[in-house]
Amino acid sequence: MQLSLDRRDLSLYVRKQFENLFPDGADLADLPKFVELALGRIEYCFSRVRLKGFFADGRARFSHWHSDQYAIFLYYLANSAFRERPGHPIADKAYALNKALHALDAFYEVELPDVFAVQHPVGTVLGRGRYSDYFICYHNCTVGANLDNDYPSFGRGVVMYGGSRVIGKTSVGDNSFVSTGAIIIDGGALEADSILHGIYPNAGRSRTARNVVRDIFGV
Template sequence: MQTSLSRTDLARYLRKQLENLFPDAADLADLPRLVDLALDRVEHCFSRLRLKGYFANGQPRFSHLHCDQYAIFLYYLSNSTFREKPGHPIADKAYALNKALHALDAYYEVQLPDVFAVQHPVGTVLGRASYSDYFLCYHNCTVGANLDNDYPSFGRGIVMYGGSRVIGNTAVDDNSFVSTGAIVIDGGKLEADSVLHGVYPNAGRSHTNRNVVRDIFGA
């Protein structure tokens, strides 16, 4: 994978960010190893994307100055840390850094898929839903629970456009688009190959012939 910084330099860069934002003298000795884990996941993810800037000359590409890519990296770092060492401060700090830099709330206990992407995700909150590969979200999206703490599930190949909301007991099947501004609450099972539109309680669906994995991700 092409990287803007070596793994060693990226760990040093990130350490300076964490120490500046959280000057509490917490132990960051594990950071280089955890950065390696996160970058391995970044490489797996980006090697399956053909979005502009993510793949070039036959290789995945990662830049610490590409905000969307760095947001994905910070999620993988926080989640990998949580998986390896629950309660480790790096999980909390990487999660909080992601919110501070990108206004993306993707908590480290949320299991985002192995292949996903974000596009300028300012104001986006990704809750504890069930996600599948080839998930893409834009700005000001919300995935969350209803009052009974039911969360949505998403099939393979989903795009949430800006300002969309999927809440509660809603199963969005494979290859579906959630339109800009759409609000779906407790929508039940929604068929594959759909465009979801409208606002609860009048949200609806239309059929689509487009293919998310092919047309959006270029995979």
Template sequence: MKTTLSNDALAAYLARQMSNVFPDREVAAAELTPFVEGGLERLALCFARISDKYLPAGREQLFNHRHTDHYAMFLYLVANTIRKMQGNLELADKAYALNKALHAIDVYHEVELPEVFFFQHPLGTILGRAKYGNYFMAYQRCTVGAEDQKYPVIGEAVVMFGGSAILGDCTIGNNVWLSSGTIVLGQDVPDDSVVFGQSPNITIKSTKRHVVRDLFNHPSGRR
């Protein structure tokens, strides 16, 4: 994967952002370098499976630090990588909070998103501590959260269009499309479905479309 900044330059860039936004201390680039490298490795796995006009299939992928969807994914992965590598959680907190400040997205570093995921202009999106399957996509103003401390289980190949929500004790199957404004609260959704409406009055229709084939870089549609 190509990048618009080298790893060292990107670590320095992020360190300056953290130091300016959170002026409690100066963050050194060297503190961030291993986590930037780890985050970029994970981001490359995502980008290799995404088919998008900014990430066209069949070409070497490019991470552009000025592309805000790219950078939102990167900041989540840096924060989560810091946690996974048992790094300084102060830095994980700052990467998480910087993501909220820059992109209005709330994905805490304890949240485990899958290996392959994609954010599409995700302003106002909140992703909580659910279980996420691979090939997960979220657009703007999406919410995944708990009801009575119970979180959803989300299958593979699920796309949440703008303003949709998955809440509470429910299981979302594989290859599911949540249409704009759909709210699923404590109701299960089967595989290969399109969902409309708001709980308890949701409408579920079967579909032959494939999230993996149509939205990700996998022509067979197999997961």
């Protein structure tokens, strides 16, 4: 994988960001290990993403200057720290740093898939739904619970365009597009190969011949 900073320098870079924003003296000795875990997940993910800047010349590319890539890295860093040592302060710091830098709320306990992407995700909140590979979201999207604490699930290859919301007991089928501004609440089981549009309670669906994995991810 091509990196804009080598692993040691990337760990030092993240450490300085933590110490600048959270000067509490918390133990960061495990940071290089968690950065290594996050980079392993980045390489697996970006190797399967053909968005501009993510993959070239037969290998994944990661740049700490590419804000969408760095947002994904910080999620993987927080989630990896949580998986390895629940309660570790690095998980909280990486999660909070992601919100501060990118206005992306992807909590470290949320299990985002092994292959996903974000595109200018300012104002996006990804709650405790069930996600599958080839998920992508844009700005100001929300995945959240209804009043009964039911969360959505997403099949393989789902796009959430800007301003869309998927809430509650909703199962979005494989290869589906959630249109800009759509609000889907307790939508039930929605068929694969769909375009979801409209606003609850008048939301609807149409068929699509497009393919998320091919047309959006370029695979």
